[in-house]
Amino acid sequence: MSAYLEDLVIGEEVEYGAYTFTAEDIKRFAAAYDPQRFHLDEEEGRKTHFGGLVASGWHTAAVWMKVYVAHQQRLDAADRAAGRPSAQRGPSPGFRELKWLRPVRPGDTLTYRGRIMSARPSASRPGWGLVERFNWAENQDGERVFEFVSVAFLERRPGA
């Protein structure tokens, strides 16, 4: 079920989903947005401290969004199927403390998860609240490779 602000449980963890990075994905993102040699070519990557081809950090972040949106769309679809309303999600004013902790290499499968840090009514937007989440990704070896704190608007329960 898509949660309204009042439904959120502080500290609750959610698994958004998983994504496997292929060499083709890594090179396609890099060619468009981050054409550094260690993101474009295995051999060139081997000459650097990375020791091989690695994903752009912005690619790891963009895939977080992809996996998170797919998760939310599954919740919305379940609401529609059950005839329930879905909470509207608003824009994000920005993010904090993003860390790229370890390289992401071809064949790595990242599992993205999040934990609710805080939820509070918005002072400036009636009917809306602001949600802080700690988000992270682990690879198939259980190593954390990525984390950041997101902030986003979320609809309050009507009548709340």
Next chain:
Amino acid sequence: MSAYLEDLVIGEEVEYGAYTFTAEDIKRFAAAYDPQRFHLDEEEGRKTHFGGLVASGWHTAAVWMKVYVAHQQRLDAADRAAGRPSAQRGPSPGFRELKWLRPVRPGDTLTYRGRIMSARPSASRPGWGLVERFNWAENQDGERVFEFVSVAFLERRPGA
């Protein structure tokens, strides 16, 4: 010229370059990484608080990287042409305080700039330093739409 750590001037501002977001760009990024309706379709965007099609915030960030890498590659090319060595750039451990301040719409041209906040030798990596930069983008109306603080490794001047 590509700067080594010791060449950086605290407070110095650099213009990295500009980029015009087309509707096609916005939709292509969104389809791959952020398929929310206001990033995919003008009419759907008009039904939301955005009032039209807007770029994914991660797209604005990925284009920062694109423009920054192109800027660095121009400096490296000038070094090669002049027979000078170029400073090696290392990985980024992450970033801080990313803010999406205003929507980016089709036809908007963003100019990306940065200012050196700090530069210090790395305690853990001999020969390298860590550079903090405040980065931002303004649209064609001079409105700031995006900002964040980046942190990245940069080679020290050999012998420094």
